[in-house]
Amino acid sequence: MRNRTALLLALSASSVLASAPVKGGTLTVALWQEPESLNPYTAIQTVSRLIRKQTLEGLWDVAPNGEYQSVLAASVPTVGNGGVSKDGKTVTVRLRPNLKWQDGHPVTSADVKFTWNVIMDEANPVSSRSGYDEIAGIDTPNASTAVIRFKRPYAPYLTLFSIAGAILPQHALRQTDVSKADFNRKPEGTGPFMVSEWKSASNITMVRNPNYRTPGKPYLDRVIFKFVPSREIATAQLTSGEVDSMWNLLENQIPQLERVPGVKLLTTPSPNLEYLGFNLASGEDPATPHPILGDARVRQAIGLTIDKKVLVDRLLYGRAQVASSAIPLGWAADKTIAPAQPDVARARQLLDQAGWRAGSDGIRTKNGQRLTLSITTTTGDQLRLLAEQVLQAQLREVGLDLVIKNVPSSVMFGGYDKNGPLKKGNFDVAMDTWGPDADPADYMSIRFASDQIPTAKNGGAGWNFTRIKDATLDKALLTAQSTLDQQARKTAYAVALRRINVSGAYIPLYTRLFIDGFRERVRGYQGNTWDEFGWDSENWYLEGR
Amino acid sequence: MGAYTLRRLLGILPLLLGITLIVFTVLLNIPGGPLSAYRNNPRVRAQDLARLERQLGLDQPLPVQYGRWVVNFARGDWGYSYVTQQPVTVMVAERLPNTLLLAGVALAVTMLVAVPLGVLSAVRQYSVFDYVVTTLAFIGYALPQFWLGLVLVLVFSIQLRLFPAGGIETLGAPFSLRDRAWHLALPTFTLAFAAVGFYTRYLRASMLEVKTQDYIRTARAKGLSERTVVYRHGLKNAAIPLVTVAALHLPQVFTGALVVETIFAWPGMGRLFWESATRFDYPVLMAVMTVSAVIVLFSNLIADLVYGLLDPRIRYE
Numbered sequence: 001m002r003n004r005t006a007l008l009l010a011l012s013a014s015s016v017l018a019s020a021p022v023k024g025g026t027l028t029v030a031l032w033q034e035p036e037s038l039n040p041y042t043a044i045q046t047v048s049r050l051i052r053k054q055t056l057e058g059l060w061d062v063a064p065n066g067e068y069q070s071v072l073a074a075s076v077p078t079v080g081n082g083g084v085s086k087d088g089k090t091v092t093v094r095l096r097p098n099l100k101w102q103d104g105h106p107v108t109s110a111d112v113k114f115t116w117n118v119i120m121d122e123a124n125p126v127s128s129r130s131g132y133d134e135i136a137g138i139d140t141p142n143a144s145t146a147v148i149r150f151k152r153p154y155a156p157y158l159t160l161f162s163i164a165g166a167i168l169p170q171h172a173l174r175q176t177d178v179s180k181a182d183f184n185r186k187p188e189g190t191g192p193f194m195v196s197e198w199k200s201a202s203n204i205t206m207v208r209n210p211n212y213r214t215p216g217k218p219y220l221d222r223v224i225f226k227f228v229p230s231r232e233i234a235t236a237q238l239t240s241g242e243v244d245s246m247w248n249l250l251e252n253q254i255p256q257l258e259r260v261p262g263v264k265l266l267t268t269p270s271p272n273l274e275y276l277g278f279n280l281a282s283g284e285d286p287a288t289p290h291p292i293l294g295d296a297r298v299r300q301a302i303g304l305t306i307d308k309k310v311l312v313d314r315l316l317y318g319r320a321q322v323a324s325s326a327i328p329l330g331w332a333a334d335k336t337i338a339p340a341q342p343d344v345a346r347a348r349q350l351l352d353q354a355g356w357r358a359g360s361d362g363i364r365t366k367n368g369q370r371l372t373l374s375i376t377t378t379t380g381d382q383l384r385l386l387a388e389q390v391l392q393a394q395l396r397e398v399g400l401d402l403v404i405k406n407v408p409s410s411v412m413f414g415g416y417d418k419n420g421p422l423k424k425g426n427f428d429v430a431m432d433t434w435g436p437d438a439d440p441a442d443y444m445s446i447r448f449a450s451d452q453i454p455t456a457k458n459g460g461a462g463w464n465f466t467r468i469k470d471a472t473l474d475k476a477l478l479t480a481q482s483t484l485d486q487q488a489r490k491t492a493y494a495v496a497l498r499r500i501n502v503s504g505a506y507i508p509l510y511t512r513l514f515i516d517g518f519r520e521r522v523r524g525y526q527g528n529t530w531d532e533f534g535w536d537s538e539n540w541y542l543e544g545r
Numbered sequence: 546m547g548a549y550t551l552r553r554l555l556g557i558l559p560l561l562l563g564i565t566l567i568v569f570t571v572l573l574n575i576p577g578g579p580l581s582a583y584r585n586n587p588r589v590r591a592q593d594l595a596r597l598e599r600q601l602g603l604d605q606p607l608p609v610q611y612g613r614w615v616v617n618f619a620r621g622d623w624g625y626s627y628v629t630q631q632p633v634t635v636m637v638a639e640r641l642p643n644t645l646l647l648a649g650v651a652l653a654v655t656m657l658v659a660v661p662l663g664v665l666s667a668v669r670q671y672s673v674f675d676y677v678v679t680t681l682a683f684i685g686y687a688l689p690q691f692w693l694g695l696v697l698v699l700v701f702s703i704q705l706r707l708f709p710a711g712g713i714e715t716l717g718a719p720f721s722l723r724d725r726a727w728h729l730a731l732p733t734f735t736l737a738f739a740a741v742g743f744y745t746r747y748l749r750a751s752m753l754e755v756k757t758q759d760y761i762r763t764a765r766a767k768g769l770s771e772r773t774v775v776y777r778h779g780l781k782n783a784a785i786p787l788v789t790v791a792a793l794h795l796p797q798v799f800t801g802a803l804v805v806e807t808i809f810a811w812p813g814m815g816r817l818f819w820e821s822a823t824r825f826d827y828p829v830l831m832a833v834m835t836v837s838a839v840i841v842l843f844s845n846l847i848a849d850l851v852y853g854l855l856d857p858r859i860r861y862e
Contacts (some may be wrong), residue, residue, distance in 0.1 A: 009633070026717060034820070036628040044582060044589075125600045125630070128588040164588070167840050184630055201812030201820075203716050224716050229807045229816070236703050239712055308792025410825070413585040418576060420584075432585075446587040461591030 016495045026222040027544040029534070030243040031232035034227040035183040036199060041126045042164040049164070050247065050532040051225055054206055055102070055189035059093055059112070062438040062530035068158050068328040070109065072167055074188060076158065076385040079484055085334045086440035088153030088484045093146045100195045105171050109146035113138040114170035115161065123177035124504055131160050155481050155489060156441035163225060163438070165529060181405060192218035192538040212538070219524070219541035223534075238263060238517045244542075245522055249535045250383070251316040257517060268514040268527030269321065271329045274387075276300075276375075277509040284425040284455050286467040292373060293428060296353040296537035298505030301339055304347040305398050306391060309489050312510050314415055323508035325497040326447075329529055330418040330485065334438050334494040337501065347398050356399070360448060364399035372401040376421060378409035384431060387509075401427070416460020425467060433512070437531045438475040440493070441481050448500060449477050466505040472500060473499040550739035550850065557842045561616070564838045565686060565831070569611050572827060576785075579627045580604070600803040601627055614831060624828035627823075633832045634815065641799070643713060647806070648798040650729055650735035654740040656791075659741045660780075663748025667783075668775055670753065678745060685742030692807035694735045701731060711810030736802055751783040756784070785855045792848035796840045800833070 004033040009179045009491035028257035035048035040056055043049070059073040068076045074094045078082020084091050090174035118124060119132045134154045148159070161167060172188045173181060186195045190213070204225045206220055226243060234246040235253065239260050248255065249265070257263055278299055282288045292298055308322045321328070324339040356364035356371050364371040375391065377384045384405070392402045407421065412430075414420030421427045436443040446452050450469040452462025473496055500506055516533050518525065524539040580597055583589040598604045602613070617624060622632035666678045702710035708731050709715070715724050755761065756779065764778045801813035814833065821829040853859045 028716060036824075037630055039630075042630065044586060046767075070751070104597060122600075125597055126593075127583055127586070127597070128590065129591065129596075130588045130590055179630055180625065180851075194759055199812070200636070201810070201816055205717070222717070228810050229712055233698070233711055233808075233810065236698065240703050240706060242710060283553055408577070410581040413581055414583060415580070418578070443587045446590070452643070459591060463587065475645045491861070 011070050021219050021539070021541040023216075023219050024221050024542060025203060025219075026224060027220050027245065027522065027540065028224045028226055030226050030228050030237050030245045030246040030412075032228055032231045032234045032246075034246070035204075037334075038187050038195070039178065040164070040168075042124060042179075042184070044227070045343040046532060050534055051189065052166065052187065052486045053532060054193040054223065054537060055191040055209070056168070056187050057191050058162040058166050059188060061163045061535075062528070064526065064528045066438055066530060068162075068438070070096075072096060078385060084157070084437065084484060086153075086426065089150045091095070091148040091150070093148065093158055095146070095215065097144065098188060098217045099213060101169050101190060101515040102188055102209045102410075103172070105169065106143070107114060107167070107190060109140040110143070110484070111167050111170050112146040112148075112161065113140055114169070114173070114176070115165075115168045117176045118173070118178055121176040121178075123179050125179060126415070132515075153482060153484055155484055156439040157484075159441070160438050161441045168236050182250055190398075191516055193220075193223055194481070204226060218538040220537070223537065230241055232460040234344070238519070241519060243351040246517045246521045249517055251319045251513060251515065252383070254317060254319060254515065262520050264518050264520055264522075265507060266514075266516045266518060266525060266527050267330060268291075268516075269529050270435070270512050270514045271437075271529060272433050272512045273323055273326065273328050273440075274431070274433050275326070275383075275391075276306075276391075276509065277430045277432070278505050278507075279425055279427055280468060280505055281425050283331055284294060284453075286450075286453055286469045289371040290428070291369070292371065292379055295354050296504055299349045301347040301354075301398065302395065302400070303332055303504055303507050304343045304350070305395055305400075306507060306509075307342045307394060308339065308509050309390070310394070311387055311390055316510065316512075320510040320512055324501075325508055326434075326437055326444070326500055326506060327440050327493060327497060328508070328511045329522070330436070330440070332436075332493045334490075334497050336494075337497060340501075344398060351398060351400075357401050362396070362399055363401045370401060371399060372403060374403045374405040375429040375431060376405050376407060376412065378412050379406045385447075388431065402501060416454050422463070422465035423460050425454075425465065427465075430465065444493070444496065445477055445481060448496065450474050451524060457470045468500070468505040470501055470503060473503075539543065549795060550846075551848050553849075557585075557839075557846070560842060561835070561838060565615065565618075565835055566611065568834050568838075569614065569831065570607070573607060573610070575825070577825055579827060592647075608675035615826075617832070618831070618835065625704050626821075626826050626829050628824045628826045634670065635691060636829060637691050637814070637836070638834060638846045640812060640814045640817045643811060643817070644815065645733055645798065647729065647811055648802065651733045651740065652791075652794070652798060654733055654737045655740040657743060658737070660748060664747040664752055664775065665784075666745065666778055666862070667749045667752030667756065682742035682745045685738045686746070688739065690735055690739060690802075690804050691737060691808060694732070694805055697731045697735060698808070702775050711808070713810075713812055732805050732811055734809075735805050744787070744790075748783060748787055751777060751786055751814045755779050755783045765850070785852065788855060792851060795844045795847075796837060797842045800837045 012343045029239060030049050030210045033045060034045045034128050035043060035051055037043045037047055038048060038052040045127050057071050060068050060070050060076050062182050064068045070076050072095055074096045075081060077093060086111060093112065095107060095109065101107060116132060116138050119126050131154060134150050136149045136151045141147065164326055192209055192212050194205045196203060197205045206223045208221055212218065228237065232444045236248045237243045248278055254265060257265060263314065265379055273543060278293045279290050280293060284289050312318060312320045312322055322339045324337045325334060327333045351364060355366045359365045377388065388404050416423040422430060448464055448468060453463040453467050454460040454462050476492045476499065478494040480489045480496065483489050514527065521543050522540060523543050524541050526536050528535050576750055579601065583594060602610060625632055626636060662678050666675045669675050679834045698710050709728055713728055718724060761774060761778055764774045800814050803819055806815035807819060808811045818833045
């Protein structure tokens, strides 16, 4: 513990004492995945967003503190600053003055309107139109003003043209059908760097954007994203100094990498929450309760038995945070909710009350039925398998037999028509990770609203696979989604989060860390919970080139 | 022989159609599908999934999808990748030269090393040299490539820093033959080590069989030098079965080595196949597998024909 504190102190001291930024140089980043394309609206991989953000930017994005900050817009429109109309249906965006695309063309409000037209064009396999299909139209009264008219008030309006999207250049693309455009592999944008070459399965090379809006930035001449086949190889190349940086390490690599001279780690709290979800129903119909988990006392007993701290300490070297609710971080999180404390005696009592009596082999039974539940997660994840084994041992203590039944992720998240176990309610306990965005509206509704329970009636839509159905919860979620006042939304989410915890349908286990590695000579980087690795690359520089 | 070749060529077509039909059917029935990556994303709602399904043509019945694919493929339209939106032909054209380079160099190295080793091993049967070669051949043949490749990276890249840990070129540097050879070294060694073992053993056995033949004794009786006896009369005959084996090995030169390409980050066909398989990218998978099938079928045909050319005793009716 003392070593860690000393290290943290040394780290912060070195960044304070760092000399003035140096201009020039090439930085190489190892990525163990390759993006499918760099189109912000069709590509869904994190690495795609990470690279694309170097060149394509949104109107606003999210700062490390979880608040929105302006990027291409001059300011973030809110009800308070008059950017959002009183009825919540009109959002007025003013662009920063003198913005230029990398080829020198001016950025105008027509580009904002064009971007929306691209998203809505039937030819483009856009991954999601969520929110964009709430827009009735975009007006461009002058070159620097775009007025977005919504069909009805849309609370998460700041998620649009934002961190998950970008403004596209009309003059470069010309037509709204971009499905086959070269742009998808060589986009033109406004960011600090621009793509000069993409050799598939090898690298993407980016060079400084001469028209970048901040004078003197970025410091680096070139950034090379090098694609390697696995995290292990990326780690090896960082260790040997073949690359200057790598994205996405795991907690269990920290102890080893901290001892490597010349390597520094950047750890950032992530919103990615590992959780357990309990199936409340027998099959897909929420009206028929699960034979074991339908009883709230059993769910509560499981919650009281699981010691999350043991998972974090033993499997994640104490580097993860024990979670207390479904929104762990950001403005919508309720920090007054404390993590549930384990109480095995109380758990035993609850199981006794529920009629589950200890059997001869230590496993409880009731009317001849054993207290056996299966746990399902995706195969090929070593950490999750270890976590399952710890849970197995913990639950055995109170006489519950947990059987591991993992499936490939394509099966686990299979659609309703493909008999996906979650969609069909064909599981007992599921283990997975969620990552709420800075605005949790979509994330909360699709998981917890009762109209998002996949059944034959709604065509198998939604991801409320635990089949939690609660009127108070539904009302809170609806309020949070249709109100534009952030404080009122926060209050509504607080109600929802507590309601979910009381139901015992979910157990939030822990939140992971974002861990990235750098060689010592790289300076100027900062972590951001809500954005990707490289979000601040304009500030990066190489010391002692 | 002309009639035989024509008959075999005509036979390839229905065979190919059958293969693609089976591959297509199996592929589209694997749980998951190209949209599985979208399913757990809260922003991708049911209506988005339905739209994507329509846009990719996945809402059509299987026979319609297969029929469309066959007609387009035959016309040279291999379609667009579901994942990258690039034309499949472009993606294959990008990877094929890299695989040809690695697999071609590996095959050449294998032959240059395996042929002399196999011959000498047979000529000096039961000598110390023979035992050493035989032992190494068995080790090479038995070592799994994924293990050997990783050990080579660990020793030569990470510890000794003599060779790059992966990739095809030094990023940012201009092309040079030296740099390319430097990157080729470890993957070539990994591929060739096992193959050398296999071909050495094969050639040794074949040479031993030839050694006792009457025509070798006749050659010796004519007073020819030992060198001429071994290489002109011995190897020429011993190599006939080797040609068949090499021809059957040929498809791998085009389809690439999945494991070795993945370990050494080699941007070839093997990795393209693996990436497409994990992403359910049907158009790319179908193209790669159909090309593989064509090459396998033609390699078989070539092997049979070359066999006949080398050994006039074999006749095709």
